[in-house]
Amino acid sequence: xPSDPDLxxxxxxxxxxxxxxxxVLGHHYQRDEVIQFADVTGDSFKLARDAAAxxxxxxxxxxxxxxxxxxxxxxxxxxxxxxxxxxxxxxSMADMATAEQVAECWxxxxxxxxxxxxxxxxxxxxxxxxxxxxxxxxxxxxTSSNAKRALDWAFEQGEKVLFLPDQHLGRNTAVRDMGxxxxxxxxxxxxxxxxxxxxxxxxxxxxxxxxxHCSVHGRFSLDSVNxxxxxxxxxxxxxxxxxRHEVVAAADYVGSTEYIIxxxxxxxxxxxxxxxxxxxxxxxxANRFAAEDxxxxxxxxxxxxxxxxxxxxxxxxxxxxxxLAEGNLVNRIEVDKETEAFAKLAxxxxxxxx
Ligand code: 13P
Ligand code: SF4
Numbered sequence: 236x237p238s239d240p241d242l243x244x245x246x247x248x249x250x251x252x253x254x255x256x257x258x259v260l261g262h263h264y265q266r267d268e269v270i271q272f273a274d275v276t277g278d279s280f281k282l283a284r285d286a287a288a289x290x291x292x293x294x295x296x297x298x299x300x301x302x303x304x305x306x307x308x309x310x311x312x313x314x315x316x317x318x319x320x321x322x323x324x325x326x327s328m329a330d331m332a333t334a335e336q337v338a339e340c341w342x343x344x345x346x347x348x349x350x351x352x353x354x355x356x357x358x359x360x361x362x363x364x365x366x367x368x369x370x371x372x373x374x375x376x377x378t379s380s381n382a383k384r385a386l387d388w389a390f391e392q393g394e395k396v397l398f399l400p401d402q403h404l405g406r407n408t409a410v411r412d413m414g415x416x417x418x419x420x421x422x423x424x425x426x427x428x429x430x431x432x433x434x435x436x437x438x439x440x441x442x443x444x445x446x447x448h449c450s451v452h453g454r455f456s457l458d459s460v461n462x463x464x465x466x467x468x469x470x471x472x473x474x475x476x477x478x479r480h481e482v483v484a485a486a487d488y489v490g491s492t493e494y495i496i497x498x499x500x501x502x503x504x505x506x507x508x509x510x511x512x513x514x515x516x517x518x519x520x521a522n523r524f525a526a527e528d529x530x531x532x533x534x535x536x537x538x539x540x541x542x543x544x545x546x547x548x549x550x551x552x553x554x555x556x557x558x559l560a561e562g563n564l565v566n567r568i569e570v571d572k573e574t575e576a577f578a579k580l581a582x583x584x585x586x587x588x589x
Contacts, residue, residue, distance in 0.1 A: 238268035242549045246272050249556035257559060258292035260285060260307070262299035263492040264513040264544040269298050269552055278493035279303060279359045280378040284586065286310055286317075294318055294559050297568070298547045300326045304568040305363040309578050317568045318559065320551040324543045326360055328477075331447035332400035334364035336425040341372070343423075344397070344443075347434035353443070354393040356385050358401045360449075363570040363578045365399055370581035377585060379404060379476050379491035383412040384588045395440065397423075400447030407476045407483045409442045417480075422446050451541045452477035455511045459535035460485040463509040467532065473498060474511030474534065482511065492516060504528040514540045 250257065250272060260282050261273025270276060275285050286295055286307035295317045297304040304319040311317065344350040355374030357365050366376055373392060377385030382404055389396045390413075398405030402422060409415040419441040423430035426446075437443065455478050463470055473488040473495055483489050488498055495512060499520055502508065504527055510517045511534035521531040558565040570578065 238549050242553050246553045249560040252560040257294045258289045259296045263516045265298045268549040278491045280380045300324045302329045308568050308570050309575050318566050319568050320555040321546040324546040327450045328360050328447050337368050343429050347437040349437050352394040353397050354389040355397045356389050357399040363574050366578035366581050367574045370577035375584035376581045382408040397443045399445040402444040404476050405444045406480050449477040454538045455482050457481045467507050470507045470509050472509050509534045
């Protein structure tokens with residue numbers, strides 16, 4: 236939707252008034268009306284790194300979802316304040332692993348006699364509590380752009396990985412990039428006693444995958460891929476690794492949002508692409524590259540926007556910026572000190588990956 240000119244002017248004025256005191260980060264899945272005000276855009280990894288590289292900004296306004304704002308708070312200094320323009324911008328995947336469930340899982344692994352061999356690797360898309368659990372147990376965080384390097388590192392530390400909370404990123408990375416088989420992976424279901432697994436199954440597994448998924452990417456199917464190949468002969472299928480294994484296996488290219496953008500920048504004129512990721516980004520790319528004669532379509536028209544990413548709209552951004560400009564700190568995301576210390580350990584292990 237075209238942005239309201241009055242709101243655009245107000246956002247601009249508030250940002251100008253704040254000057255260097257504010258730094259606005261925008262994830263690639265944000266709406267156009269919001270992304271136009273981002274000082275920097277990126278995938279989850281780039282935004283975590285960029286948030287940490289702005290010590291002079293008193294306010295970091297995070298246009299993204301809650302776990303991203305938490306990570307920014309963990310990685311910035313104590314006197315920097317991270318603001319999420321709408322507190323309801325969560326992530327359904329991150330909500331699929333709670334601290335209690337993960338603690339219970341660790342008990343199950345301990346009882347099966349495997350905990351000592353297990354290194355936790357948690358996807359950025361998880362709460363600060365889960366990141367702290369990961370840090371406490373010697374593990375690392377990963378994003379979709381460094382999952383292979385994180386797993387390489389983890390398998391140098393131990394024999395097994397507990398991958399939280401996205402089963403698809405875990406499975407896709409293990410099978411596509413690490414030479415493992417589907418049989419090397421087991422699925423831990425937090426809603427079943429003992430995760431639905433026997434001690435023997437846990438002992439035989441290399442990858443213990445948490446049963447979480449992205450509600451957006453999980454909706455692309457093998458039919459989506461087959462249908463688009465039939466409709467558009469010669470199309471290149473490019474998907475995010477949060478998609479299901481059969482979708483990733485049938486795709487031509489797989490990568491994070493930043494990878495997707497770079498692949499399209501490098502694509503030759505006249506090429507055709509079907510993209511399996513969030514719709515705001517796909518639409519923006521389709522518009523941007525239409526002038527260069529690159530045809531870009533959404534992999535499956537029945538899949539919708541990420542509803543929580545979309546919660547951050549221009550009215551919320553204007554409200555947050557104007558409040559800050561008037562000296563009212565609103566919607567601060569602040570992780571408690573103990574959680575922060577252990578979560579930071581896990582995040583710093585990720586930032587130090589080769
Ligand atoms: P990336 O931008 O790191 O690829 O993450 C995608 C995503 O789903 C964020 O919520
Ligand atoms: Fe979470 Fe998926 Fe939305 Fe990303 S796209 S914020 S993983 S629900």
